[in-house]
Amino acid sequence: MALQKKYFGTDGIRGMANSGNMTAKLALKLGMAVGSLYIRGSHRHRVVIGKDTRLSGYMLESALVAGFTAVGMDVILLGPLPTPAVSMITRSLRADLGVMISASHNPYYDNGIKLFGPDGFKFSDEQELEIEQRMDNIGLDNFSVPSNLIGRAKRLDDADGRYIEFVKNSFPRGKTLDGLKIVVDAANGAAYKLAKKIFWELGAEVIELSVKPDGFNINENCGSNHPESLIQEVLKQKADIGFALDGDADRLVVVDNLGGVVDGDQILAAIATDYLSNQKLTSNNIVATIMSNLGMEHYLNSIDLNLIRTNVGDRYVSEAMRKHGANIGGEQSGHIILSDYSTTGDGLIAALQLLNVIISQNKSTAEICKVFEPFPQILRNIECNNRGVLSEKKVIEAIEVAQNKLNGNGRILVRSSGTQSIIRIMAEGDNLDLLNVIIDDIAEEIINA
Structure with a gap:
């Protein structure tokens, strides 16, 4: 029987900020426990920390910095940046760890902590259990280093630029978004500074929504959970497509040119169909969760693709993709993982891949995104x-x-x-x-x- 986890849930540690499991004290303990596990060898060890725009992010970031530096790890602070950017930069900088402070689509008063290994993948259940045992059963003071070995903390000034270029490079070379009108709702979250730049620099006309975070308005009547304003703006602007991100920009909801909301299953099916026709699939397996619609499963079977289902959580989708050699996976909620580019869900990369399908087939978003008839x-x-x-x-x-x-x-x-x-x-x-x-x-x- 699997051991019950005390702190970690479906996607890291999450809860109401400044209470329960989401306090500065716990973040400090977590930093010391995780950091001490990854101090191996004599080289300088580094951890990358990003966050979204919640007020409590400052508190948790400071506590994590204290925990990591106390055990001798150097800290690289990214500031507000999407979860997939933290994963990417962890790999790019050859850091030992990556940390994202975010409660994703939850309201501002919640927060969470997600952990990435040096390969950019989220921690497994076994790793999380090991960390919990270290937090509770080992005296963390034993891992505090002498004063001359305390870690340093500094900011990475070009983190935004690194991630913008990374995302743009996922779009086919030689193609542009010229002639497309796009509305982007950044949920007053982690992508508020960069979502528009990515689409505009590739040639699109971009109208942006929810890009004025104040620490309290993340996901508030906006973003992937509340696409109503996006629908209105797409219709008002007669736009070709609308994209709604969540607080940490790893989730994508699409609004088509007719104002229809497109969920992750239809996005997944559209990209999978395109990959199949262009021989880009690494296997005939597509990975989704137990929540994905039966209609998608029947459709994929009709084009000789298998649907492999996992528990809810993009971490489990990612693990199954590696196990079954798949390069496409995702959740109905809009986490789309395209492992040719990213190790975790990335709303902006998924958006560009969908736009590539629309451009390649010269069809409207409504036509492209009605891939199968969903079961009620x-x-x-x-x-x-x-x-x-x-x-x-x-x-x-x-x-x-x-x-x-x-x-x-x-x-x-x-x-x-x-x-x-x-x-x-x-x-x-x-x-x-x-x-x-x-x-x-x-x-x-x-x-x-």
Whole structure:
């Protein structure tokens, strides 16, 4: 039986800032625990730290710097920068570690800490368990170095420029975005300074939204969770496409030229189809999560591609991609991993790859992004502080009854959120009325358990 993690969830450590697991004290301990694990050999060890635009980022950044320098690691501070940029710069600078301070799409009052190894990949469950044990069971004072060996901290002044060029280089050489009108919603988050630059420098006309962060407005009625303003602007400007990022810019939601919202499954299918036709796939496997629509799975099977499903979390998608030799994977929520370019989800690289498909086929965004007919799918979140509720007999029985009612023509998925006190229920099938009844029955048992 796998050990239960105390601090780490689906994507790093996350919680309300200045309480629980998201305090300066814990960040200090984390820096010392992780840093002391990676002090190997006599060379100067380095860690790269980036963050999004939350007010609490200053507090957590300072605490992490104190922890890392106390065990003898040098720290390179990037300032506000997307999560995939931290991954890339960690590799580029041959750093020992990368750290991103962000709670992704969550409101400003939450924050989180994500860890990357020297290869730019997120830490595995086993690595996270080792870190937790070190934080709780070993006296961290034992790892404090003599005063002459304390690490130094400095800022990398050209971090933005490095990442902008990295993203632009993922777009085919010789092509431009000339003639395209693009609206970009940066969610008042980590990409607020650079999203427009990337598309504009490649030739597009760009209208930008949500680029005035104040520490509190990240993801507030904007970005990938709230595309309403983006839809209005795309229609008002008669734009060709709209892109909505989340707080750390590793997630992408697309709005087509007709104002329709395009989720990650359709983006994934469109890019996979293009890669297949241009012989760019490294295998016939595409990786997605248990949340991805059955319609996509049927479509991929129809063009002789396999869909491999993982647990929710782009870290698990990335691990499965390496295992199965795939170079395309992602989540319905908009994390798209294209391993030819990046080790983690990158909303801006995914946007450029989709634009390449649109340009190559000379079709509208609405035409390109309607790849398959999705099965009706209902999602419902139930507030629940009882982590053991899914082990309750009545809840288990309700889920089994619901699955039987679908008679093989759909799926039921019930899971605990990895970052919030929520039970997520998903029902998918060809009978929308039946799906609503099924969701109600399961939700009632969870609430009453």
